Amino acid sequence: MENNEILEELLNIEVEIQDVQEQIRALIERQESLYERKSELSAILEACKESGNEANNAASSAAENWSGEFEWDSEADDVRLNVFGISSYRANQREIINAIMSGRDVLVIMAAGGGKSLCYQLPAVLRDGIALVVSPLLSLIQDQVMGLTALGIPAYMLTSTNKGDEKFIYKTLEKGEGELKILYVTPEKISKSKRFMSKLEKCHHAGRLSLISIDEAHCCSQWGHDFRPDYKSLSILKTQFPRVPIVALTATATQRVQNDLIEMLHIPRCVKFVSTVNRPNLFYMVKEKSSVGKVVIDEIAEFIQESYPNNESGIVYCFSRKECEQVAKELRERGISADYYHADMDVNAREKVHMRWSNNKLQVIVGTVAFGMGINKPDVRFVIHHSLSKSMETYYQESGRAGRDGLPSECLLYFRPGDAPRQSSMVFYENSGLQNLYDIVRYCLSKRQCRRSAFFHHFAEPLQECNGMCDICAFSSEVKEVDVSGHAKLMVSLLQDMQANDQRSTMLQLVDKMKIKQKELGSELKREEIEQLILHLLLARFLKEEFQHTPYATNAYIAVGSLAKQILQGKKSVKLEIYTEQRTKDGVRSAKQCLGSSGLELKLDELRKELSSAHGGILPHSVLSTEQIIQLASQKPNSLEQLEKLIGKLRTEKYGNRILKQIEKYYDFEPTDKQEIDARAAKRLKSKKNLVIIE
Numbered sequence: 145m146e147n148n149e150i151l152e153e154l155l156n157i158e159v160e161i162q163d164v165q166e167q168i169r170a171l172i173e174r175q176e177s178l179y180e181r182k183s184e185l186s187a188i189l190e191a192c193k194e195s196g197n198e199a200n201n202a203a204s205s206a207a208e209n210w211s212g213e214f215e216w217d218s219e220a221d222d223v224r225l226n227v228f229g230i231s232s233y234r235a236n237q238r239e240i241i242n243a244i245m246s247g248r249d250v251l252v253i254m255a256a257g258g259g260k261s262l263c264y265q266l267p268a269v270l271r272d273g274i275a276l277v278v279s280p281l282l283s284l285i286q287d288q289v290m291g292l293t294a295l296g297i298p299a300y301m302l303t304s305t306n307k308g309d310e311k312f313i314y315k316t317l318e319k320g321e322g323e324l325k326i327l328y329v330t331p332e333k334i335s336k337s338k339r340f341m342s343k344l345e346k347c348h349h350a351g352r353l354s355l356i357s358i359d360e361a362h363c364c365s366q367w368g369h370d371f372r373p374d375y376k377s378l379s380i381l382k383t384q385f386p387r388v389p390i391v392a393l394t395a396t397a398t399q400r401v402q403n404d405l406i407e408m409l410h411i412p413r414c415v416k417f418v419s420t421v422n423r424p425n426l427f428y429m430v431k432e433k434s435s436v437g438k439v440v441i442d443e444i445a446e447f448i449q450e451s452y453p454n455n456e457s458g459i460v461y462c463f464s465r466k467e468c469e470q471v472a473k474e475l476r477e478r479g480i481s482a483d484y485y486h487a488d489m490d491v492n493a494r495e496k497v498h499m500r501w502s503n504n505k506l507q508v509i510v511g512t513v514a515f516g517m518g519i520n521k522p523d524v525r526f527v528i529h530h531s532l533s534k535s536m537e538t539y540y541q542e543s544g545r546a547g548r549d550g551l552p553s554e555c556l557l558y559f560r561p562g563d564a565p566r567q568s569s570m571v572f573y574e575n576s577g578l579q580n581l582y583d584i585v586r587y588c589l590s591k592r593q594c595r596r597s598a599f600f601h602h603f604a605e606p607l608q609e610c611n612g613m614c615d616i617c618a619f620s621s622e623v624k625e626v627d628v629s630g631h632a633k634l635m636v637s638l639l640q641d642m643q644a645n646d647q648r649s650t651m652l653q654l655v656d657k658m659k660i661k662q663k664e665l666g667s668e669l670k671r672e673e674i675e676q677l678i679l680h681l682l683l684a685r686f687l688k689e690e691f692q693h694t695p696y697a698t699n700a701y702i703a704v705g706s707l708a709k710q711i712l713q714g715k716k717s718v719k720l721e722i723y724t725e726q727r728t729k730d731g732v733r734s735a736k737q738c739l740g741s742s743g744l745e746l747k748l749d750e751l752r753k754e755l756s757s758a759h760g761g762i763l764p765h766s767v768l769s770t771e772q773i774i775q776l777a778s779q780k781p782n783s784l785e786q787l788e789k790l791i792g793k794l795r796t797e798k799y800g801n802r803i804l805k806q807i808e809k810y811y812d813f814e815p816t817d818k819q820e821i822d823a824r825a826a827k828r829l830k831s832k833k834n835l836v837i838i839e
């Protein structure tokens with residue numbers, strides 16, 4: 145064998161070894177995520193078994209019957225009503241309180257606005273001694289202390305900003321003299337103040353530390369979206385105060401975060417209360433985002449002005465500080481009262497904007513993620529994401545700031561594939577950062593999966609009915625699958641060639657190259673479709689992202705992924721989901737379709753006009769009972785007036801559309817007589833599917 149041949153073979157083997165290593169790495173990653181999903185599913189199964197298939201409560205809570213009778217029942221009822229002014233408990237609150245009162249450690253996962261505070265504040269009032277509450281943000285703490293003081297509960301905070309109370313607090317902890325029931329601290333106090341910890345130790349020694357509550361507990365976990373290193377030090381609490389019950393509370397925690405929390409806080413025998421992540425009053429929607437910035441702002445402004453003309457509050461989330469300022473300015477130019485909020489502003493300026501918004505002097509806050517925890521405004525009617533969030537958790541949390549009062553509210557996410565690399569260059573160094581980002585990208589790309597069910601899937605929760613409260617379920621739109629294997633193959637070869645020449649390509653550059661090259665294939669994809677294809681290939685690991693740091697930024701490049709060979713060898717076909725007809729902005733087309741099938745000539749403009757003028761600004765409380773729908777279906781309206789009369793309280797376009805969607809379902813019956821309809825409706829109601837409650 146010639147030397148040259150040996151060298152060449154050696155080189156080939158080297159390349160192949162690298163390739164195999166890449167594949168092994170990818171397979172290990174896949175194996176890890178499968179293990180994780182397996183443990184999540186096993187946990188759900190366990191929870192379902194123990195709670196007799198009831199979705200809402202997690203395992204141990206059900207087994208120990210925390211809803212039975214307890215000796216503190218009447219005192220607790222008295223405090224609930226006469227101190228907190230709350231007439232009845234919400235789901236799980238009483239059970240959680242009973243578990244804490246029984247001295248157990250408790251993990252509470254309850255959606256935003258679900259009423260977590262009462263769960264630890266009420267036992268804090270009932271139990272002798274002082275309750276310690278660890279909370280991550282000063283503004284949150286201030287709110288809570290103000291609220292409790294107003295209720296006549298002696299609550300204080302020990303932070304660097306209120307040195308005045310420090311002396312009193314330390315004396316009370318040490319000697320038990322002053323009146324103090326609930327003490328709020330930030331996690332830094334636990335990790336950094338030896339003095340505080342020694343006073344707390346004395347308080348505990350004298351038997352006066354009643355419970356420890358850890359708010360926003362997901363901050364403890366490396367996998368939590370708001371991970372805070374100081375929360376790590378909280379592991380000391382159980383070691384130092386083993387018999388004091390710890391209650392950890394959060395709005396979002398995947399199975400992995402839950403396990404992490406339990407381990408970190410040393411509470412392996414805690415009672416878990418996992419309430420559903422479902423927020424039935426929130427309408428979720430993903431909107432295609434134009435690549436022209438002005439068009440996006442026009443759409444957002446139009447949406448706000450049409451749907452919320454009476455200054456109803458909203459939030460617009462943006463990617464960067466600069467973008468926040470720009471979007472706020474452009475919204476103002478379009479007549480919307482908006483201002484920005486981000487971490488670069490000084491505290492006073494931020495506080496001022498927050499206050500104006502809280503007092504309804506400002507309609508829209510345009511914020512970065514810095515406008516986050518501690519937003520307690522209950523009547524936020526819409527949360528719009530101008531840019532992609534970095535994970536499903538973050539999106540759930542941010543969009544969840546809408547509708548904490550339980551009234552119908554909307555969550556819109558503007559998505560275009562080009563936003564993904566912007567985020568990935570920010571998150572790639574985080575634990576599972578890319579994986580988390582790809583989860584939300586998958587959510588945005590989906591054209592068939594109910595948005596709500598995507599959340600259930602993500603948080604490993606059994607499915608629940610969406611009731612037409614997401615764009616996928618509310619608007620009917622034809623989606624077809626297009627085979628783009630040829631384009632995928634071309635893309636991979638293009639990248640391979642570039643890599644061989646030591647060239648890199650951003651998503652944008654790759655799209656440009658594809659636009660030219662795809663002509664050879666004889667079938668051309670649009671720019672947006674090529675972008676979508678790139679994302680699909682990234683999600684399936686046929687492609688991967690690589691990052692390069694410059695002194696100013698980190699750039700994301702698209703490279704050939706570990707499984708790309710399968711595409712080149714034609715072992716995998718690639719399909720894109722494409723709408724066969726453009727979804728109309730608000731689903732009127734779906735109404736048209738549904739009414740069309742009944743023979744009703746839909747006067748689209750008339751209906752639109754009527755519906756928008758009927759929108760009185762007050763949030764819709766359209767009521768259309770199942771009986772009314774049955775009636776409607778059996779009467780087959782054949783004029784617009786008749787339809788409107790039947791629908792009666794139709795107030796807004798979007799609610800109108802929901803109702804029409806329901807009608808559509810009923811028309812699918814093609815019923816012959818009323819009895820038949822009643823029987824079928826009863827059957828549906830029995831299976832709890834398609835239950836229409838719009839109130």
Ligand SMILES: Nc1ncnc2c1ncn2[C@@H]1O[C@H](COP(=O)(O)OP(=O)(O)OP(=O)(O)O)[C@@H](O)[C@H]1O
Nearest residue numbers: 230232233234254255256257258259260261262395
């Ligand atoms: N049983 C109840 N009945 C009526 N209102 C309640 C009840 N429990 C709590 N609330 C109210 O619900 C609102 C939200 O409660 P709370 O602030 O405790 O929510 P949360 O779960 O901590 O939400 P977040 O995670 O967003 O902070 C508050 O105004 C609170 O007074």
